[in-house]
Amino acid sequence: GAGVSQSPSNKVTEKGKDVELRCDPISGHTALYWYRQSLGQGLEFLIYFQGNSAPDKSGLPSDRFSAERTGGSVSTLTIQRTQQEDSAVYLCASSLRVGRSQPQHFGDGTRLSIL
Amino acid sequence: AQTVTQSQPEMSVQEAETVTLSCTYDTSESDYYLFWYKQPPSRQMILVIRQEAYKQQNATENRFSVNFQKAAKSFSLKISDSQLGDAAMYFCAYPKSSGDKLTFGTGTRLAVRP
Structure with a gap:
């Protein structure tokens, strides 16, 4: 596609439920990043993928969070047993390849609200 | 430790005027890149500009x-x-190695004030 696509745009769920957030990167982009944006913590890195592998998962806040990427394209971020502190905007970005000069292109994000 | 610091939570500018947003960072590297996003x-983060150190x-x-x-x-x-369309949050960003x-x-x- 022309840009990074994320779905759903908004998600409201009850505490304790599992949620899946989807990211479809720009075609041909091998690097994919997940960030979280919340009022208290600002913008935080969660995980990134180079192809289908995730060399750096250091930003995942707990073992309730996991992510996968298949076919070097679409990625899914899964949050199990959601807690209220998981409420945030989850942003996905992609770049042509991993490299510090490479600009990251962001999607519109998924706003997650935990009741 | 905070690597990137933006000391101005809010700024205001009159339409057609000039405004400067501040950013400082901390690194021991000599070769790196810096970005501004809008x-x-x-909610979409849009790349504004990139600087090579x-x-x-x-x-x-x-x-x-x-x-x-x-x-x-x-x-x-x-x-x-x-311009009125410049009204947004602006983030300074530094890619860690x-x-x-x-x-x-x-x-x-x-x-941006009209």
Whole structure:
């Protein structure tokens, strides 16, 4: 596609439920990043993928969070047993390849609200 | 430790005027990149400008330019001829060498007065 696509745009769920957030990167982009944006913590890195592998998962806040990427394209971020502190905007970005000069292109994000 | 610092939570500028947003960062590296991103209410982070640290010349993109002072570790964004559409949150970002994940500042909310 022309840009990074994320779905759903908004998600409201009850505490304790599992949620899946989807990211479809720009075609041909091998690097994919997940960030979280919340009022208290600002913008935080969660995980990134180079192809289908995730060399750096250091930003995942707990073992309730996991992510996968298949076919070097679409990625899914899964949050199990959601807690209220998981409420945030989850942003996905992609770049042509991993490299510090490479600009990251962001999607519109998924706003997650935990009741 | 905070790597990227934006000391101005909010700024305001009159339409057609010039405004400068501040950013400082901390690194021991000599070769790196810095970015400014804009986030309007639509939530999408939009790349505004990129600076390569080893280049002496300040980056410029139309009405947007940077004042990059490497020794001072300062990377400010100047917006000339401000337009109503420039109203947004602006984030300064630094890609760490490990995986090039971006470390963001806390952002500056820019309001443009008509």
